[in-house]
Amino acid sequence: xxxxxxxxxxxxxxxxxxxxxxxxxxxxxxxxxxxxxxxxxxxxxxxxxxxxxxxxxxxxxxxxxxxxxxxxxxxxxxxxxxxxxxxxxxxxxxxxxxxxxxxxxxxxxxxxxxxxxxxxxxxxxxxxxxxxxxxxxxxxxxxxxxxxxxxxxxxxxxxxxxxxxxxxxxxxxxxxxxxxxxxxxxxxxxxxxxxxxxxxxxxxxxxxxxxxxxxxxxxxxxxxxxxxxxxxxxxxxxxxxxxxxxxxxxxxxxxxxxxxxxxxxxxxxxxxxxxxxxxxxxxxxxxxxxxxxxxxxxxxxxxxxxxxxxxxxxxxxxxxxxxxxxxxxxxxxxxxxxxxxxxxxxxxxxxxxxxx
Numbered sequence: 001x002x003x004x005x006x007x008x009x010x011x012x013x014x015x016x017x018x019x020x021x022x023x024x025x026x027x028x029x030x031x032x033x034x035x036x037x038x039x040x041x042x043x044x045x046x047x048x049x050x051x052x053x054x055x056x057x058x059x060x061x062x063x064x065x066x067x068x069x070x071x072x073x074x075x076x077x078x079x080x081x082x083x084x085x086x087x088x089x090x091x092x093x094x095x096x097x098x099x100x101x102x103x104x105x106x107x108x109x110x111x112x113x114x115x116x117x118x119x120x121x122x123x124x125x126x127x128x129x130x131x132x133x134x135x136x137x138x139x140x141x142x143x144x145x146x147x148x149x150x151x152x153x154x155x156x157x158x159x160x161x162x163x164x165x166x167x168x169x170x171x172x173x174x175x176x177x178x179x180x181x182x183x184x185x186x187x188x189x190x191x192x193x194x195x196x197x198x199x200x201x202x203x204x205x206x207x208x209x210x211x212x213x214x215x216x217x218x219x220x221x222x223x224x225x226x227x228x229x230x231x232x233x234x235x236x237x238x239x240x241x242x243x244x245x246x247x248x249x250x251x252x253x254x255x256x257x258x259x260x261x262x263x264x265x266x267x268x269x270x271x272x273x274x275x276x277x278x279x280x281x282x283x284x285x286x287x288x289x290x291x292x293x294x295x296x297x298x299x300x301x302x303x304x305x306x307x308x309x310x311x312x313x314x315x316x317x318x319x320x321x322x323x324x325x326x327x328x329x330x331x332x333x334x335x336x337x338x339x340x341x342x343x344x345x346x347x348x349x350x351x352x353x354x355x356x
Contacts, residue, residue, distance in 0.1 A: 302332035
């Protein structure tokens with residue numbers, strides 16, 4: 001039975017959440033940002049070979065750089081993030097008016113008008129990076145990823161060191177299932193800005209969805225070495241190690257995650273799953289109780305508690321453990337009745353030992 005919970009990493013500094021890697025398996029545990037609208041899985045998308053986690057969509061963050069207009073950013077950048085704003089190039093008065101209109105339309109959510117106005121600004125001032133950046137940002141907001149790609153490429157010819165443009169170009173390429181190109185852009189970006197944690201995390205997730213586990217683990221470890229407090233990296237590394245059949249290594253990663261996020265129920269649940277796989281029933285029970293204290297309506301956690309109690313009962317003949325197992329399974333079934341396996345186990349063990 002699979003117990004892992006998908007979590008989407010919250011990438012600091014992001015101001016626009018879109019579903020970029022549509023249909024790809026989530027590589028972190030439960031979503032810490034609202035899930036974006038699902039889209040269909042690209043036909044050429046690689047399939048993960050992992051058997052540890054369910055296949056789910058990954059909500060991925062897009063960092064969109066504002067233009068030079070006074071539109072406020074919904075989320076401020078952390079102090080540790082590199083300055084990504086492009087150097088402004090003087091624009092013609094008409095282009096400035098068009099960019100302002102584009103910013104205002106984008107702030108209202110009118111992406112169609114924003115695209116029209118920024119396209120006019122680009123026509124008025126073809127080499128103005130703010131106009132190109134605004135047009136690409138509006139296209140991303142409208143999920144016109146294919147159209148945004150050449151705009152970002154043109155912008156990068158003008159500003160090759162624009163890290164934000166490279167980051168968003170990689171996301172657009174991934175959405176178009178151009179994974180090898182996206183990976184190359186991420187690598188180029190990381191050569192330019194090795195400390196760009198969001199880019200490295202997205203690259204790790206991309207590797208993980210393609211079952212390139214060694215490469216994914218290398219990126220998660222690099223993030224941890226640069227920013228040990230980044231809990232999502234410990235969670236991602238733990239999942240990679242579980243997929244590589246290293247439950248003890250995964251336990252260490254999940255322990256680090258629970259220390260950083262002690263109220264993350266899914267981190268505790270994943271620690272319990274790793275401990276169970278490593279044969280550490282006591283630690284698994286401890287982690288499960290922590291998880292259930294935080295999320296008492298988690299059917300999977302109750303199911304795992306019952307399974308571990310059953311294993312202890314079978315190993316030691318401890319009847320109270322069998323009773324505890326039945327109680328846990330019943331609680332799980334109250335939350336999610338559609339679990340035939342648990343229904344069968346309850347019928348078997350919820351009766352006196354002499355009748356079995």
